[in-house]
Amino acid sequence: MKSFINSLYKNQDLFYKVFLFLLTTFIIVYMFPKGGKFKYEIPKGKPWQYENLYAPFDFAILKAPDELAAEKEEINKTHVPYYDYNAEVVSQVEASLDEQFVRIFPDTLTRRENMRLQDFIQNTFEEIYDAGVLQEIVPLSPDQLVYLREGNEVTEVTYKSIIKQNQLRDFLNRKIDKAQLQNYREELIGLFFDSVKSNVTYNEALTQSDLESRYNQISYTRGNVERGTIIVAKGEVVEGDKLQVLNSLKAEYESQVWSEANYNWVIVGYTLLVFLALLMLMLFIRKYRYDIFQNNIKVTFIFFNVTLMVLLTVLVIRFNVAYVYVVPLCVLPLTIKGFFDSRLGLFTHVITVLLLGFIVPDSYEYMFLQIIAGIVTILTVSELYKRANLFITVGQITLVYIVSYFAFTIIQEGSIYEVEPETFLMFLLGGLATLFVQPLIYAYEKIFGLISDMSLLELSDTNSKLLKELSDKAPGTFHHSLNVANLAEAAANEINANAMLVRVGALYHDIGKMRNPTYFTENQTTSVNSHDELSPKESAEIIIEHVINGIEVAKKRNLPDRVIDFIRTHHGTTTVYYFLKKAMENDQHVNEDDYRYPGPMPFSKETAILMMCDSVEAASRSIKEPTANMIDEFVERIINKQMEDGQFLNSNITFMEIQQVKKVLKRKLKNIYHLRIEYPE
Structure with missing residues (x-):
């Protein structure tokens, strides 16, 4: 029993994901209509591609909508x-x-x-x-x-x-x-x-x-088809009465009362298909976005959005199926991209559209329109925090819907006169509803504790209250943070990391220095050094405390956890090397752990970039007469030392990407010091 409890505790993340997966499957299947699904697509105005179709049971031929409308008009x-x-x-x-x-x-x-x-x-x-x-x-x-x-x-x-x-x-x-x-x-x-x-x-x-x-006296049928009667032969064009008979068979098939056994088999079929679709999504996240897979909150967020889109669509279909395109399905890829990335956003969107294909009429047309619109959404939105970009994207989404629907109508009807202007209004309303993505993202940030580019843009404003306080109390640290932010942003762009996130992390990584600003060299304006009166161990404790203090300040000011991660990891588990060496000069039996930062080590590309940029920028101030070769060697030495200490083992940054970061830092530092290439005499 004890071993079982221990196993349950160790694998609680996995058990939670399995529970979430099964719960989502159950909810989606529960929302689906439980009737049968007609297994043929009816190709209006085109040849019948399947084998000869015979009536599987007796059924009545339904009158066409225009026939019923004419009878009502006569009444x-x-x-x-x-x-x-x-x-x-x-x-x-x-x-x-x-x-x-x-x-x-x-x-x-x-x-x-x-x-x-x-x-x-x-x-x-x-x-x-x-x-x-x-x-x-x-x-x-x-x-x-x-x-x-x-x-x-x-x-x-x-x-x-x-x-x-x-x-x-x-x-x-x-x-x-x-x-x-x-x-x-x-x-x-x-x-x-x-x-x-x-x-x-x-x-x-x-x-x-x-x-x-x-009206109730109107007969909605005209004639009957007996079981075994041929409905349409292979290659026969589906139009006129044959089209109406096929539509009648489809309606009868999907509305007939199922026995308990048939009903249970329908449930099993839906469950298997939904299970497979969601399994593909889960496997994609595990294989290509493992950092997201490890975070239960992020996985919950993704599955919640899929369920929400299915729920909205089901409710609209039950109210009036004509309004199905009013559901702003493109909010899903926009939201996923806003918090994660484009690839995951598109894959999640496609899986959701496949699920909705079970319940919408004209499923092929619906899926084609929605997938194309999702692709356009992913390709056009580059900076969601810019309002103009969102309006342009909404316009493009609406245009794609209209053009695709227009093309489908021409193919199916063979004429532009059958195009329904009301459907264009539905597309327009759906496009306008997509604008709701911005307040929705804000709500998700508060509910799930995530952070989007819009919030990062707000945090990057140097006129914010916290950064103004930093510039007042520790102006040298503020200037250092700005330089690190510029270096880190350039490095992140070079290796396709999240440049906005790493810039914000760089701006706030040293806010803990506001507690004791004069104990840090960049804030010392006189020749008096506060550390002269302290022992190396006391000095190291004060230096190390700026990480803990920074975390406390950040939590007090409600900074997002992803920004706090930069404060926690920007020194990793390195030592305060200057004071460690100074202590070792006086005492050979020094405990290195007393001079070591608490960590953790960087665990993402962005936090690894910040560690490199912070160390290089801070150390570069000690160079008296910099040359190009000196800067190259200097950057190599600092970052290689961090690699030797294993500081990047937990981050998903590659050796090639580290080399690219080095090149950016070398180039930027040379620009800062206005260096030219040294020509031989």
Whole structure:
């Protein structure tokens, strides 16, 4: 039992990766639709490349979308809308007309005129409310039939028979002229305008319910295909009815209810395929990015992003498959490249697209578009922290989507008139959504403790609070850090290391010297040396403490761990050689470990570059009258000594790359000292 626990403890990283791998596989398979997958690609307008296809079971032929749309349009044209007729309003208006008549017309009217006016008002009132008065205007043709519902009774009338409020004045004028009551025109119009109210309203709920009921009566199929019937022969062009029959077979195959046994086999199939795809990603990371493979947080980050893209795509497909291209899939390679490198970003993107090919319609077209867009993303984004570059990349991604979709549509339809402009809008929205990568990277930095080029650019600003404090308290150290940063950046560019990262590391590697700045020669402005009053061991302790102090300051100021690594490793496990020799002159039994930096040794190209540049730049200040040969020998001696001490054994830097760094340092130092080649006399 104890040995098992020890084994578990020693291999905890491996067990975690296995758990992460299996968990990701489970989540992705769980999100996938569990229906069958039609095993043929339907080549619209092209010859059938497979063997003769026979119907595996009885199925109905689905109507094409344009057929269904035409039937719905016909229903819309012939559909009769519903209106409600309110009889209570009619009674109120009739009572109001009687009151208004007494108020408007004087008692001096003759009995004949009085009767004539009252008959006109009653007849006009009945004619107005025969079909009712409608306030809102609906764009219907005058002869359109409508249902007028009063209580439980429904009558059918024409739309023009319902008087609209804006037509009331013209209607009254015609009636007054016909009755020859022009002398009373103003009074009659005023009377009706003060009394008449709309009593007909559009019943949207009932109309829509009736419309949906008629939609539901539409048959979505036309005919059946019996089992064993040949659907398409090899070499036959897939178009027209054959295309619709194939699409019907595909829809039936993917929507049929599976037995428990079939369902389980589908799950097994999906699991194996997802397992293989993720295994390829894991093996790629292990073989070509072993430093990432060793870091559980980085591996988790990569698998989390793959799962997130699959989740977003599945959610969009379930909502509306037409919006599948709105998912900003190119955020994935952008993010991976922003934190790691292009090769890993592209490989991760391709694996993710392969996974999504299981669930998207037109999988070949989708995968082609997404892989091409991912390649363009990787090739065009060189400096993600520059906003202009990101906008240019988004524009190029959108253009690639549009051109590829346009080409596919021409191939499939044989005409440019079948291109759907709405799809271009989807590509544009997907491109705009890609701009979300910048706040996403910021969030990932906080969640996973990673660092991107955008954060490195911010940290490289010499006007930052911490670097300003360094320049105030230890100006010599600040100047030394700037020189080291320039040397390290040039060396990193030479061997294709992360130049931005090593520059930032160089700027902050000596911030621990702010605690005791005068104990370091670059900050001593007088002839008084603080070490003269200390023993060699005490002096060495103060010198060594600047590494520990630097780590404390960096953590207090929330510097990223990758920057803190440069503070920890820039002296590796070397000794404070000057004070060690001085101690050995006084005492032959000196413990070298008392004069040794705590380490660790550099464990990456970037930290190795910083160690070389820091040592060379610091030691170069002791050269009194430098010559080209002297600098060459000087650089060789310092770096060779570090190699002999095994300081670069843990870093993945090669001998050839070390030689390239030496050449850069020699050239840069000669430029600093303005040296020329020494010609023989």
